[in-house]
Amino acid sequence: MATLSQIARATGLSVTTVSRVLNHDETLSVPDETKFKIFEAAEKLDYKTIKARKAENARLKRLSILILDWYSEYEMLSDPYYLYLMTTLEKQCALSNMNTIRVVNVNGEYKLTVDVKIDGMLAIGRFNPNQLNMLRDFTKNIVFLDSSPMEATYSSVTPNYKLGVTQAIEYFLSLGHREIGFVGGEVVGYEQEIIVDHRKQEFIQLLEKHGIYNSQYFFEGAKISYEEGYKTILEAIQKGRKLPTALFVANDSMANGVMRALSECDINVPNDISIIGFNNITSTQFMTPPLTTVNIPMGFMADCAIETLRQTIENKSILPRKIIVPCNLVVRDTCAKPKKT
Structure with missing residues (x-):
């Protein structure tokens, strides 16, 4: 090490x-x-701070950790980022002498699959107040990933969405793009509440700052998924909507759907339009062409969350902490300078 x-x-x-x-x-x-x-x-x-503690872990009792995700099975399959994050957490927990237990989501309520004492919880996603009350019934030792509710009470690990979006937009600007659009969709909770998409929020603020925000270049589907990315852009093209010279897409799966729609309409990426995704899931490097995207270091996020949870369980962390993990832009082959008109 x-x-x-x-x-x-x-x-x-x-x-x-x-x-x-x-x-x-x-x-x-x-x-x-x-x-x-x-x-x-x-x-x-x-x-790895976790690996560095292997000797100590061997002397500690094996902890039972609940890994709970807000996302439905359909949403996890639609956006593999959450599936990768879940499996990364399970792998890192195993290295840290922690026994992981998954929870079944039944109509918005969480049910344990086994009868066991829970020492702590890693909660992935954005939970409403009713769901937060359910989580507290399992354990008071909770670390959130991808959201930071009740910051005065609970620790969290989140990506730096602002930095990721900024890097994407600044890269577009460096290539000469001024017509920059956004492709996304609604994020809806189990009680049908609309949840703020930080990527969209940061995108709007940044383009307004540069004086190039244009609502005409917003394309939003019912969800953030491959299917909605494909459907949303295909319908826009069929209706004759003007496309920008560059599109920032809410996640990689949706970007893949967008690229399929563009290809079917003989719109070349990157010669006719540039694309940047978000998350850097494994498949992005194998897309045609390979996708330029914002990388979220999931392994490091998992390590931070597990170490923070261990300290919380052992009462070594008195105050909750909010860890914001930097993102970085991975440049591949879906961006080019805009065509001269």
Whole structure:
């Protein structure tokens, strides 16, 4: 396993800075790009705080951890990001001497599949107040992933959506794009409440800041999925709607559907229109052409969440913490300069 000194040499930063970033020192002020550089080097060099504690873990009792996701089975299959996050958590829990238990979602209520004492919970997704009350019935030791409800009470690990969207839009701008559109869909809870999509929110704010926001270039389906990406863009083309020169898509699965619709209409990516997705699921590198997308470091998110939960269970973390994990843009083959008119 790598040492802090090796990470410092790999990044050209001091051991002190590396240590403070990896230990989430909130008093340290460094750019997000520097943090990502350290996180990326830590992953590449196999620096894992959880693995470093293997000897200690062997002496500790095996903890029973509930992994619960807000998303339905259909939504997890529609967006493999959540499936990857779930399996990554299970894998990392196993390395950390934790026994994982999944919960069955029955009409919005969560049912345990086995009768066992729960030591802690990793909750994936965005939960409404009624659901939060259900979670507290299982355990008070909860760490949320992908959302941060009740920040004064619970710890959370979330991607830096603002940074990810900013990197995508700035890349479009650097290529010369000024007509930039958004493809997304509604995020609806179990009680049919509309949930804010942070990617859409950040997209609008950023384009307004640059003075290039145009609602004409918004394309929204009923859900954020492959099927809705395909259907939404195909219908827009068939109705004669003007397309922008670049599209930022809410996730990779939806971007794949968008690219299929464009291909069927003989619109070439990237020569006619540029595309950027979000999440960097494994299949993006095998799309035709390979998709430029915003990467979320799921392995590091899982490590942060598990370590935070362990500290919460062991009463080593007095105050809840909100860990915001930097994203980075992975440039592949779906972006080019806009065609000259």
